[in-house]
Amino acid sequence: MQRIAIFASGNGTNAQRIIEHFQGNPKIQVTLLLSNNPDAFVLERAKNLHVPTIIFTRHDLYHSNHLLDILSVQGIDYLVLAGFLWLIPDYILDAYPSRIINIHPALLPKYGGKGMYGMRVHQSVIEAGDPESGITIHYVNANYDEGQIIFQEKCLIEPGDTAESLANKVHELEYRHYPEVIEEVMG
Numbered sequence: 001m002q003r004i005a006i007f008a009s010g011n012g013t014n015a016q017r018i019i020e021h022f023q024g025n026p027k028i029q030v031t032l033l034l035s036n037n038p039d040a041f042v043l044e045r046a047k048n049l050h051v052p053t054i055i056f057t058r059h060d061l062y063h064s065n066h067l068l069d070i071l072s073v074q075g076i077d078y079l080v081l082a083g084f085l086w087l088i089p090d091y092i093l094d095a096y097p098s099r100i101i102n103i104h105p106a107l108l109p110k111y112g113g114k115g116m117y118g119m120r121v122h123q124s125v126i127e128a129g130d131p132e133s134g135i136t137i138h139y140v141n142a143n144y145d146e147g148q149i150i151f152q153e154k155c156l157i158e159p160g161d162t163a164e165s166l167a168n169k170v171h172e173l174e175y176r177h178y179p180e181v182i183e184e185v186m187g
């Protein structure tokens with residue numbers, strides 16, 4: 001059995017799709033969901049799907065071995081970021097080489113970097129007047145949104161699209177592809 005820990009900071013619609021996708025899979029299991037945000041709705045989603053949750057602080061992540069100890073005791077093989085907003089520190093990158101995956105709601109390398117998440121990304125794409133956007137699934141490295149790209153898919157931006165309508169299109173792509181791409185990477 002290969003085990004995934006999901007890291008998420010917010011609503012958790014992607015986390016939910018990933019958990020549901022692997023339910024009943026004999027080879028891959030979502031074992032744990034970790035969040036830096038005690039108020040994140042993703043915690044409710046995980047509990048409803050019977051996935052144990054852990055809330056951690058900045059100190060836990062950047063100044064202790066607490067998280068790595070948990071990941072190692074739980075036998076976690078892959079870390080999957082789903083709307084997680086903090087940088088992954090070097091000691092975790094070293095412990096999980098090419099085993100940490102993120103999704104970004106735009107076509108990297110455009111619209112990436114610190115502070116570019118969620119609606120801010122879609123707002124920037126709409127303001128720039130781009131004809132298309134999409135999703136990027138990539139390995140995580142020490143910089144925001146710069147790791148090696150694994151998969152991209154595009155969607156068209158039509159006249160009248162807003163940041164909200166673009167977010168809906170991008171979410172659809174995320175739900176359709178993220179669980180499948182994770183499964184392929186782990187296969």
Ligand code: GAR
Nearest residue numbers: 011012013014083103104105117118
């Ligand atoms: C997703 O669209 C994800 O791509 C994005 O946050 C959203 C989380 O939604 N991630 C980033 O912007 C990372 N830079 P969700 O909590 O409903 O899955």
